[in-house]
Amino acid sequence: xxxxxxxxxxxxxxxxxxxxxxxxxxxxxxxxxxxxxxxxxxxxxxxxxxxxxxxxxxxxxxxxxxxxxxxxxxxxxxxxxxxxxxxxxxxxxxxxxxxxxxxxxxxxxxxxxxxxxxxxxxxxxxxxxxxxxxxxxxxxxxxxxxxxxxxxxxxxxxxxxxxxxxxxxxxxxx
Amino acid sequence: xxxxxxxxxxxxxxxxxxxxxxxxxxxxxxxxxxxxxxxxxxxxxxxxxxxxxxxxxxxxxxxxxxxxxxxxxxxxxxxxxxxxxxxxxxxxxxxxxxxxxxxxxxxxxxxxxxxxxxxxxxxxxxxxxxxxxxxxxxxxxxxxxxxxxxxxxxxxxxxxxxxxxxxxxxxxxxxxxxxxxxxxxxxxxxxxxxxxxxxxxxxxxxxxxxxxxxxxxxxxxxxxxxxxxxxxxxxxxxxxxxxxxxxxxxxxxxxxxxxxxxxxxxxxxxxxxxxxxxxxxxxxxxxxxxxxxxxxxxxxxxxxxxxxxxxxxxxxxxxxxxxxxxxxxxxxxxxxxxxxxxxxxxxxxxxxxxxxxxxxxxxxxxxxxxxxxxxxxxxxxxxxxxxxxxxxxxxxxxxxxxxxxxxxxxxxxxxxxxxxxxxxxxxxxxxxxxxxxxxxxxxxxxxxxxxxxxxxxxxxxxxxxxxxxxxxxxxxxxxxxxxxxxxxxxxxxxxxxxxxxxxxxxxxxxxxxxxxxxxxxxxxxxxxxxxxxxxxxxxxxxxxxxxxxxxxxxxxxxxxxxxxxxxx
Numbered sequence: 199x200x201x202x203x204x205x206x207x208x209x210x211x212x213x214x215x216x217x218x219x220x221x222x223x224x225x226x227x228x229x230x231x232x233x234x235x236x237x238x239x240x241x242x243x244x245x246x247x248x249x250x251x252x253x254x255x256x257x258x259x260x261x262x263x264x265x266x267x268x269x270x271x272x273x274x275x276x277x278x279x280x281x282x283x284x285x286x287x288x289x290x291x292x293x294x295x296x297x298x299x300x301x302x303x304x305x306x307x308x309x310x311x312x313x314x315x316x317x318x319x320x321x322x323x324x325x326x327x328x329x330x331x332x333x334x335x336x337x338x339x340x341x342x343x344x345x346x347x348x349x350x351x352x353x354x355x356x357x358x359x360x361x362x363x364x365x366x367x368x369x370x371x372x
Numbered sequence: 373x374x375x376x377x378x379x380x381x382x383x384x385x386x387x388x389x390x391x392x393x394x395x396x397x398x399x400x401x402x403x404x405x406x407x408x409x410x411x412x413x414x415x416x417x418x419x420x421x422x423x424x425x426x427x428x429x430x431x432x433x434x435x436x437x438x439x440x441x442x443x444x445x446x447x448x449x450x451x452x453x454x455x456x457x458x459x460x461x462x463x464x465x466x467x468x469x470x471x472x473x474x475x476x477x478x479x480x481x482x483x484x485x486x487x488x489x490x491x492x493x494x495x496x497x498x499x500x501x502x503x504x505x506x507x508x509x510x511x512x513x514x515x516x517x518x519x520x521x522x523x524x525x526x527x528x529x530x531x532x533x534x535x536x537x538x539x540x541x542x543x544x545x546x547x548x549x550x551x552x553x554x555x556x557x558x559x560x561x562x563x564x565x566x567x568x569x570x571x572x573x574x575x576x577x578x579x580x581x582x583x584x585x586x587x588x589x590x591x592x593x594x595x596x597x598x599x600x601x602x603x604x605x606x607x608x609x610x611x612x613x614x615x616x617x618x619x620x621x622x623x624x625x626x627x628x629x630x631x632x633x634x635x636x637x638x639x640x641x642x643x644x645x646x647x648x649x650x651x652x653x654x655x656x657x658x659x660x661x662x663x664x665x666x667x668x669x670x671x672x673x674x675x676x677x678x679x680x681x682x683x684x685x686x687x688x689x690x691x692x693x694x695x696x697x698x699x700x701x702x703x704x705x706x707x708x709x710x711x712x713x714x715x716x717x718x719x720x721x722x723x724x725x726x727x728x729x730x731x732x733x734x735x736x737x738x739x740x741x742x743x744x745x746x747x748x749x750x751x752x753x754x755x756x757x758x759x760x761x762x763x764x765x766x767x768x769x770x771x772x773x774x775x776x777x778x779x780x781x782x783x784x785x786x787x788x789x790x791x792x793x794x795x796x797x798x799x800x801x802x803x804x805x806x807x808x809x810x811x812x813x814x815x816x817x818x819x820x821x822x823x824x825x826x827x828x829x830x831x832x833x834x835x836x837x838x839x840x841x842x843x844x845x846x847x848x849x850x851x852x853x854x855x856x857x858x859x860x861x862x863x864x865x866x867x868x869x870x871x872x873x874x875x876x877x878x879x880x881x882x883x884x885x886x887x888x889x890x891x892x893x894x895x896x897x898x899x900x901x902x903x904x905x906x907x908x909x910x911x912x913x914x915x916x917x918x919x920x921x922x923x924x925x926x927x928x929x930x931x932x933x934x935x936x937x938x939x940x
Contacts, residue, residue: 210550221492262672268496271550
């Protein structure tokens, strides 16, 4: 069965590591739906989050192949346990009339979207949430006209119950 | 001390003794430093050959092979060699020069993105950006190349780094948080494996290239349990073919007995192999009744193609003895009766009702050497004939390009193997097609007077392609004919200063082979053989193991002109 998986890949911050990972996905025919990369709290270590879809066996192979890369420290498939995920979106919505402005702001409030830029013809919102929420917000805004939007891609962490040993403490103990 | 010297000192500290390579502009500082060093350098005539030689040096000795090349074309010439080493899990460290750092990315003369190009075909690679990192990077490269599942590592060193003044230390620690090969097998999994094996009535063991490091362990396991043993193309030499427990090679051109055993067995102990498609044929028809115990050091190979019921990740040298300790002799007499019947019915055989054939030439080499030599092969029909008729008795003595199937591998591999095992006879079984892909290395063989015999099974054709065209492409022989423009191989050898022989009949072959072997000198023996010979059995590409075409291995086809051979 084809499912979506969120993979967290902890990597050493080395030049070329992202190319290596992207190359691996490409070569083995795995599709990346979204990808986000940023530094972790440990110096020299980055955390990347991939959303990939595929059959279980395929995803297992992705994980193992990633794990084989020397600069990859850890691979976690969040979808195997409980997790929280979020995505950040910046969206510029067209504002034609005063009524529209009121209505857009009202909807934004319902979504807890923050206004980050105000202009006469457009508003820019910052929206955070899971995928469903972002999609719903986009749907709502479509009637007014979306000028531009950008999304960070999903990031995720396991819920605490699923990971009783926090990484930070482990690192200190070591 | 300059970076270039640091590279050499760091290699020496890792135990490098022999380096294969070819100089050029961007690696000249290293070659300049080499002028004063003890390190032995073997000048090859093409970088690809250097990579193959380094690869074979590892395969023959277990010591990391080292190859040098310059930037751009030098480095891109390594690509086939690195990919070959990667596919067959061979520990190679390649050092390439590159244009100075400030010129990288500017399309400078002889510049190529070597780091980018070699990423997918190496176990790991480096672009050195700081001279003081060299000792650490070289140490890491050797460790990564030779530990876990071995593989090639490339170190790209820009020329300005080679010329930079070194102020660092050689005392380095290898700390790779993302690289911790699992060597020790999980105790619970080993127990589960033992239980499965004890319960089997029709088990087989399949040993792959991973077994080259675990000869004793494989043999002790087989001896104690009495399990039938199949060795894959990469596993030849890990279990002596002459032992009655050996069923030979599986797969596309495997023995009838090995392939039937796979189809009928109820359990496979897969040890250090990756169930390559040339072994399995169509996966859904592979060993349909078998429970699979898969022991491998690379977790990514477990259940990649064939689902493992009992996976054991670990080094065979750890896992097999522990598994052996759990087991006694297996109760499989009935299974052996069946296997013996197949083995009796299907010995290796070939027909002599035609001119000289490759099989008999190869068989003559086996007889003359007793299998106690190093065998390298090129790729094609001769490779399959050699795998079946000329398996060696000891590990690390059978050297062939299995995964990548690289034509042009065998000749330079013979050079690497010869440096790894000085004085031992090396026989390179070649075809007239493959041998021309790195024929320039006859110069290297001459230069070092290596005891290598290149036995060309010359059918004037790209034989394996011809075989497929005959069987699957309606005898449309497209671009396989070589005979009209092959060189006179004996005279070619002589032009390089090497003894050359053109041999056309079986009497001369039988006479000359032992004689030339006894000389202990380089020689090219060109055997002009029957052009239409085919390799059987054969499992057509995409077919199941049970759909094997037995062809001339069928006893009904046998007559007085058939020679039956006991291998080993």
